[in-house]
Amino acid sequence: MKALLLTAPSRLEFTDFPAPEPAEDEVLLRVRACGICGSDIHGWDGSTGRRRPPLIMGHEASGEILRVGRRVDRWRAGDRVTFDSTISCGQCHYCRAGQVNLCEHRRVVGVAPAEYRQHGAFAEQLVVPARILYPLPPQLSFTQAAMIEPVSIAVHAVQRVRIAPTDTAVVVGAGMIGLFVVQALRWAGARQIVAVDLAANRLQLARELGATHVLQSDAVDVAAAVAQLTGGRGADVAFEVVGVSPTLQLALATLRRGGAAVLVGNLAPQADFPLQSVVTRELTLHGSCASAGEYPLCLDLIARGVIRVEPMISAIAPLAEGAEWFEKLSAKGAAARYMKVILEP
């Protein structure tokens, strides 16, 4: 089969690679679409240490089943599917509690840290365990389905808190995940959804996708503006979707007393933290990582048009052009020009 193989840091080769064989509990997929994730870009150049070559990356994918392992009975050749980017063990304390994103033995498809090497979907074929598969609704295209992972991250984040119909929610960071958080908040029924970003074009998109208010953070005092929208009290909940000190502080500053923050972004491993403000205002902080069983819900939300993924797809290109797209996406200023690029093997 053809595969886009990471052979050395920052070097991708479109090359022949032995096709994988499904074990008895696995299925063999013909990959139809696979998105390039930000984590692939950061792993590609060796900076995170989680994409050690040789590796086929890619974990945001969809395709159809070619063949099933001997003990797989729920699936058959021809089924259109997507899969959870996290391979959970199904056995540990967290898996048994339904918190598969916290699995003690989790592996991520298309990742190779020191402990394992799990080839991914930038290839014509891929094997994955049958237990992480989900069927595609008939009206969903393969490219739409390849957006399921970022959508699930946003829906999981919104489900970390209970959204009341009277709530004002702030979303700091209107990149792709932030824009999905905005849409998930609209679905969850928040009364006011306030998107905050530096880029006017992203705020425009946030408004089109359901933000009731947008605030350009270098042009207005965001905390004061949110206070004004909430009778002087502040927001009930804030989503931090960037992950650096200034945006974390901004998100916390928009909250009312007793409010909650959901922390999704983690660009920086450490951040300055306003301890006294969190303690004295009794704020609640929730970390949110990946997703835990939200794929069927997300597939339904996309299929019904409740969450729109098309505005975030910047380009769809053949897998053979993958190396060029990694160069483009790692160039300075790329984040402002592209959201999601999807490769088709």
Ligand SMILES: [Zn+2]
């Ligand atoms: Zn991803």
Ligand SMILES: [Zn+2]
């Ligand atoms: Zn587990």
